Amino acid sequence: MFSHNRRKLLQVSGALAAAGSVPLLARAQVAAPRVVVIGGGFAGATLAKYVRMWNPKIQVTLIEPNPSHVSCILSNLVMTGALGMNAITLRYDNLRSKYGVSLVADRAVGIDAVNHIVTTQNGSRIPYDKLVLAPGIDFDAVPGLDTAVLPHAWQAGPQTLALKAQLDAVPAGGTFVMSIPPAPYRCPPGPYERACLLADSLLRRRRAGRVIVLDANNDVVAEPHTFHTAFQTTYASVIDYRPSSVVTSVDWANKTIHTNWGPIRADGANIIPPQKAGKLVVAAGLLGTNPATRWAPVNPLSYESTVVPHIHVIGDSQGTGQPKSGHMANAQAKVCADALIRYFAGEAPDPAPMTNSACYSPITSKTASWLTVVFGYDAASGLMKPVPNTLAEAPAPSGDHYEDMFGWANNLFADSFS
Amino acid sequence: MKQIRKYLSGASALALLMATAAAHGAPPAGRLLASQCAQCHGTNGQAVSGMEKLAGESEGEIYKELIEMKARIKPEEIMHRQAAGYTDAQIRLIARYFATSGKVSTTTTSTTPTTGTSSRNKSRGDD
Numbered sequence: 001m002f003s004h005n006r007r008k009l010l011q012v013s014g015a016l017a018a019a020g021s022v023p024l025l026a027r028a029q030v031a032a033p034r035v036v037v038i039g040g041g042f043a044g045a046t047l048a049k050y051v052r053m054w055n056p057k058i059q060v061t062l063i064e065p066n067p068s069h070v071s072c073i074l075s076n077l078v079m080t081g082a083l084g085m086n087a088i089t090l091r092y093d094n095l096r097s098k099y100g101v102s103l104v105a106d107r108a109v110g111i112d113a114v115n116h117i118v119t120t121q122n123g124s125r126i127p128y129d130k131l132v133l134a135p136g137i138d139f140d141a142v143p144g145l146d147t148a149v150l151p152h153a154w155q156a157g158p159q160t161l162a163l164k165a166q167l168d169a170v171p172a173g174g175t176f177v178m179s180i181p182p183a184p185y186r187c188p189p190g191p192y193e194r195a196c197l198l199a200d201s202l203l204r205r206r207r208a209g210r211v212i213v214l215d216a217n218n219d220v221v222a223e224p225h226t227f228h229t230a231f232q233t234t235y236a237s238v239i240d241y242r243p244s245s246v247v248t249s250v251d252w253a254n255k256t257i258h259t260n261w262g263p264i265r266a267d268g269a270n271i272i273p274p275q276k277a278g279k280l281v282v283a284a285g286l287l288g289t290n291p292a293t294r295w296a297p298v299n300p301l302s303y304e305s306t307v308v309p310h311i312h313v314i315g316d317s318q319g320t321g322q323p324k325s326g327h328m329a330n331a332q333a334k335v336c337a338d339a340l341i342r343y344f345a346g347e348a349p350d351p352a353p354m355t356n357s358a359c360y361s362p363i364t365s366k367t368a369s370w371l372t373v374v375f376g377y378d379a380a381s382g383l384m385k386p387v388p389n390t391l392a393e394a395p396a397p398s399g400d401h402y403e404d405m406f407g408w409a410n411n412l413f414a415d416s417f418s
Numbered sequence: 419m420k421q422i423r424k425y426l427s428g429a430s431a432l433a434l435l436m437a438t439a440a441a442h443g444a445p446p447a448g449r450l451l452a453s454q455c456a457q458c459h460g461t462n463g464q465a466v467s468g469m470e471k472l473a474g475e476s477e478g479e480i481y482k483e484l485i486e487m488k489a490r491i492k493p494e495e496i497m498h499r500q501a502a503g504y505t506d507a508q509i510r511l512i513a514r515y516f517a518t519s520g521k522v523s524t525t526t527t528s529t530t531p532t533t534g535t536s537s538r539n540k541s542r543g544d545d
Contacts, residue, residue, distance in 0.1 A: 327457050331454055334454065334456075350450055354503065354504065354508070355454065356454050358496060370496050372496050376503065395493050395494055403468070407468020408457075408468075408469070410467045415461050
């Protein structure tokens with residue numbers, strides 16, 4: 001492959017010597033391909049950066065109303081007060097200054113998939129050759145739940161601080177109720193991590209009453225060894241873990257959470273609603289005609305929608321079955337970026353893409369665990385499948401892992417946003 | 419003097435050609451695979467903090483290390499599980515990409531860490 005390219009280069013080089021460089025320059029100045037990205041989380045930012053870094057001849061426009069992204073990764077440490085908001089606030093400046101991404105500070109509101117045009121709240125019409133949707137997640141309504149009063153904090157930002165205020169207001173000996181939605185949802189270990197840090201926080205402030213964890217799933221979804229151990233030993237005096245428990249409605253005027261097992265009185269609560277693909281994915285018709293479909297079906301070689309051509313979906317909204325996380329969103333964005341670059345060069349996507357997941361979860365204020373898996377494309381099924389022997393959780397939480405967690409997060413933040 | 423100028427103009431024409439070839443040709447072998455290391459080891463293997471830098475390591479070194487990791491998985495080592503995800507041929511491509519890109523890459527990716535104070539330098543392999 002390498003020597004083939006080199007031979008080709010030498011041939012062109014010979015042609016140039018004969019013809020001079022001007023015709024070549026003119027030929028290079030055909031209309032630049034246009035990629036438009038909607039959503040500046042880990043998926044959208046990484047896609048924008050990598051397309052430009054790998055091929056600066058492609059124009060990339062990122063439509064994102066906020067001036068920065070607030071990372072869910074490490075946000076439970078803002079809830080406990082260990083980190084400030086600045087530690088998880090990731091600006092888009094570098095995407096523009098280092099990579100030449102065009103930033104449009106506006107909200108995308110419509111997609112004309114026939115004429116390839118995105119419309120925004122302020123009335124801009126932005127044309128595309130390829131559109132990449134990375135809108136993250138949307139939530140089902142939980143009857144009676146007002147997230148302005150009881151924040152889910154499953155999108156980081158002001159709600160992260162509102163959740164911190166909820167935690168700080170729990171009286172001594174009080175009861176905090178949190179709920180976990182049915183899988184798949186954003187960040188499989190995240191809710192269990194949050195339960196641990198809620199308990200740790202109450203214990204350290206000597207205010208421990210109880211943390212009741214209502215899990216809609218019938219068992220711990222991720223890192224079962226780590227979290228069962230944490231719930232049954234480390235936090236046995238605080239955490240009351242209840243599997244197969246679904247929040248049916250919330251009556252916060254009476255500080256009551258209704259569940260399939262009956263009502264629970266609480267002093268503080270964190271209800272994390274069931275999740276689905278972002279609104280634009282639904283509005284663009286990318287879920288197809290089956291009303292039960294919650295995530296966009298895509299071809300995992302390119303992340304192109306299998307419903308509407310030339311629209312790609314990466315990150316939490318895509319429906320390949322890979323875990324929904326910032327690390328995976330970054331991984332998918334690179335596969336998509338490579339496929340877009342090949343597409344504009346008239347080539348098929350890489351036939352054997354790989355993605356991987358690695359993430360660290362704080363378990364106490366000084367220790368963390370990790371979870372990892374590598375996915376490979378399976379041509380027979382057309383699916384991304386875990387490679388045997390790669391799915392694993394840390395044997396035990398440790399201080400070393402806690403330190404590595406920051407190395408991981410810093411590199412992931414930088415690889416995605418700068 | 420005239421000869422030097424001629425040489426320079428030849429060199430810039432070649433640079434233009436290489437850029438053009440890169441713009442229209444297939445992505446370099448191993449680039450997409452190697453990019454999957456960047457979440458932890460930095461863009462183009464240039465880690466910003468707390469993790470091992472891969473750019474500019476020798477091909478043999480990276481290859482040998484990853485092959486050893488997957489041959490003898492230690493449960494406490496996250497990297498051993500990652501290594502187990504790739505075939506020997508894929509590991510060869512990744513190792514070659516980092517060994518080469520570290521020497522020719524013109525993209526600087528040094529950035530200021532945003533979070534935390536991780537200073538423990540991850541030693542490689544079975545620490």
